[in-house]
Amino acid sequence: MKNSSKLSRFIPMIDWIKNYSSGHFKGDLNAGITVGIMLIPQGMAYAVLAGLPPIYGLYASIVPLILYAIFGTSRQLAVGPVAMVSLLVVAGVGEIAEVGSDRFIQLAIMTAMGVGVFQLLMGLFRMGFLVNFLSHPVLSGFTSAAALIIGASQFKNLLGIDLPRTNYVHEILMGVFEKAAIIDPYTSAIGIGAIVLIIMIRKWKPTFPSALVVVVLGTLVTAGFGLDQQGVAIVGEIPRGLPSLEIFSFNLGDFQQLLPTILVISLVGYMESIAVAKAIANKHGYKVDPNQELVGLGVANIGGAFFQSYPTTGGFSRTAVNDQAGAQTGMASIISAAIIGLTVLLLTPLFYYLPMAVLASIIIVAVAGLFDAAEMKYLWKTDRKDLAMLATTFVATLALGIEEGILVGVVLSLIVVIYSSSKPHSTELGRLGETRNFRNIQRYPKAKTDRKVLIYRFDSALFFANVTHFQDRLDELIAARGDDLELVILDASSIHDIDSTGIHVLRDFIEDLQDKGIELYIAGAIGPVRDKLKTCDIIQEMGIKNFFFDVHDAVTTFYSEKNQHPDYEYSPLQTNS
Incomplete structure (x- = not known):
């Protein structure tokens, strides 16, 4: 039976001929x-x-x-x-x-x-x-x-x-x-x-x-x-x-x-x-x-x-x-x-x-x-x-x-494939009321943001073709916050892969934030991405405490450590979603 099954993969006629009827x-x-x-x-x-x-x-x-x-x-x-x-x-x-x-x-x-x-x-x-x-x-x-x-x-x-x-x-x-x-x-x-x-x-x-x-x-x-x-x-x-x-x-x-x-x-x-x-x-x-x-x-x-x-x-x-x-x-x-x-x-x-x-x-x-x-x-x-x-x-x-x-x-x-790969969708997230849900602020105008915290979601693999777009969007959003910004949360739930170029850019981004006195949390990173971050020592350099199961855990941890409350008076930068 096994040989017949293997043979039928290459000669599909075997499958239908053996069950053929009037x-x-x-x-x-x-x-x-x-x-x-x-x-x-x-x-x-x-x-x-x-x-x-x-x-x-x-x-x-x-x-x-x-x-x-x-x-x-x-x-x-x-x-x-x-x-x-x-x-x-x-x-x-x-x-x-x-x-x-x-x-x-x-x-x-x-x-x-x-x-x-x-x-x-x-x-x-x-x-x-x-x-x-x-x-x-x-x-x-x-x-x-x-x-x-x-x-x-x-x-x-x-x-x-x-x-x-x-x-x-x-x-x-x-x-x-x-x-x-x-x-x-x-x-x-x-x-x-x-x-x-x-x-x-x-x-x-x-x-x-x-x-x-x-x-x-x-x-x-x-x-x-x-x-x-x-x-x-x-x-x-x-x-x-x-x-x-x-x-x-x-x-x-x-x-x-x-x-x-x-x-x-x-x-x-x-x-x-x-x-x-x-x-x-x-x-x-x-x-x-x-x-x-x-x-x-x-x-x-x-x-x-x-x-x-x-x-x-x-x-x-x-x-x-x-x-x-x-x-x-x-x-x-x-x-x-x-x-x-x-x-x-x-x-x-x-x-x-x-x-x-x-x-x-x-x-x-x-x-x-x-x-x-x-x-x-x-x-x-x-x-x-x-x-x-x-x-x-x-x-x-x-x-x-x-x-x-x-x-x-x-x-x-x-x-079109190259262009789409180089400029994937990404967005700033805001909180919906008092829920655990964080959504695109362009699609959900009532989503609330805090001037001290930038939550950013990148909806693609992070690789050589789109790292410039990743960097430019984050630089734009960070510059709009000015000196008020204390924390960047990268929602990595949609990043399904990261290559060596992406690793280099992420490491440069971490160092840049450190120079500015801004913390970085990574939330929702899937297994294969975490494995690469671990292999290249980014998890060790950032500290496991900066990695979270989801955005809500990251936000909650930040405010509890600072003993602060969110300031939702900030008007987010209006960018394309």
């Missing part, structure tokens, strides 16, 4: 067929978005799904091609090779291998925390801008006009405006009609395979009326057969050029996947392991690369459909992969007359949900600082480019 299979079968049918047109559309032939979208929907079902911890996550990753592939790989060329295809597959290796290593070394540097506002700003870029990139297929390949929305719109007179009427009618039909079907029944409906109708109309002879671009011949195992040669120079794209796809893909996986897991009352999710996605991408897959991750819309259709375990993904496998074996000739405009419509409707207007409205009401981060990332992505936009977002996130 009830599970019924839900998995329904979900697997539903998502498989949905993934056929979606996979081809996303491959086109990535600059690849449509068949590679189907290849990316077979092996990665099976491998994630074995190694992933989410029971409902639907892995496969997604719009965001497809855009990153065409943006990154397209800078190295001509889009659609054999070399481009080879590099896209190499990118999947690189993403898989990076995610696997992150998972094995438990480095999932790295994605915390992509804050939600930054990711929202990036995805909202990417939604516009993705949607605009499909105008050429939607309208039947030749536009330059670019990731700048304004250039695409200018091209559309210049060529408005030569928009193909048949192509635009099919594309816009498909968008309207998909939206109508989704409003009627969200789980119904609306994309497949427009694929079937678009193919029948194009073939029946010979619209391919009237200028409507079609998919054409799609190779039949399962993807073959291919061992491609590794080129260090290519890998170095692809590395920025690999890193961005690894982090963004994981963020998209873990967000939806956690949401679904919470709904069903189980937990996903973030680091094992990295392992699962990494193995899926590595295995997929050997079978001609470009990078994949968990998708929002497919996962929602998978859950609504009744998925209970990873078996649903395996069934979806089987559906795709049968399609590439037997049904690819049926897609010969599929209009490119239909694939464009599928992409446009899919990415419309990525534009996060709701988050923008929410941040406008609740946090303008985060809204500014979102807006900056959004504008940077549109103006500078995909990878540059996400880099700006990461740098912004780091700046």
Whole structure:
């Protein structure tokens, strides 16, 4: 049993397969067929978005799904091609090779291998925390801008006009405006009609395979009326057969050029996947392991690369459909992969007359949900600082480019983290009436203070990044008291750690107070902090009598030793809380 438990940590499939039942299979079968049918047109559309032939979208929907079902911890996550990753592939790989060329295809597959290796290593070394540097506002700003870029990139297929390949929305719109007179009427009618039909079907029944409906109708109309002879671009011949195992040669120079794209796809893909996986897991009352999710996605991408897959991750819309259709375990993904496998074996000739405009419509409707207007409205009401981060990332992505936009977002996130760490919340405390409670004088105006005693709370670890702020705030408060001040009480209950720099600053502060004839009491210090203060001899230098369980004990001791009473006539310095 112990060996089985250890093995299931690395192969989560063992946990659900040993308790598998006919009830599970019924839900998995329904979900697997539903998502498989949905993934056929979606996979081809996303491959086109990535600059690849449509068949590679189907290849990316077979092996990665099976491998994630074995190694992933989410029971409902639907892995496969997604719009965001497809855009990153065409943006990154397209800078190295001509889009659609054999070399481009080879590099896209190499990118999947690189993403898989990076995610696997992150998972094995438990480095999932790295994605915390992509804050939600930054990711929202990036995805909202990417939604516009993705949607605009499909105008050429939607309208039947030749536009330059670019990731700048304004250039695409200018091209559309210049060529408005030569928009193909048949192509635009099919594309816009498909968008309207998909939206109508989704409003009627969200789980119904609306994309497949427009694929079937678009193919029948194009073939029946010979619209391919009237200028409507079609998919054409799609190779039949399962993807073959291919061992491609590794080129260090290519890998170095692809590395920025690999890193961005690894982090963004994981963020998209873990967000939806956690949401679904919470709904069903189980937990996903973030680091094992990295392992699962990494193995899926590595295995997929050997079978001609470009990078994949968990998708929002497919996962929602998978859950609504009744998925209970990873078996649903395996069934979806089987559906795709049968399609590439037997049904690819049926897609010969599929209009490119239909694939464009599928992409446009899919990415419309990525534009996060709701988050923008929410941040406008609740946090303008985060809204500014979102807006900056959004504008940077549109103006500078995909990878540059996400880099700006990461740098912004780091700046906010550093700034917040260097200026943590701290405040002067006052006593509430005759109680034992001491609170922030800014939030509790009736809290009383004494001119002889300064009670200061610092709400963070005391370390190299914030010691200057700690010193400056105390100097400001002490200077405001003038010669009346006799005691400083440091409420250390919120200081959960202190580093060597913090120790040095605290020792300097103690010496400075001694020179001024002011005592220092430390109240509420937690165990790990007391241990460090003891190790560096501060407790010995101050004396154990200057350490107290809480602020009330410290205040009571001071007045009893001085045989004095509090003087609450002092008007505290008004500082930001």
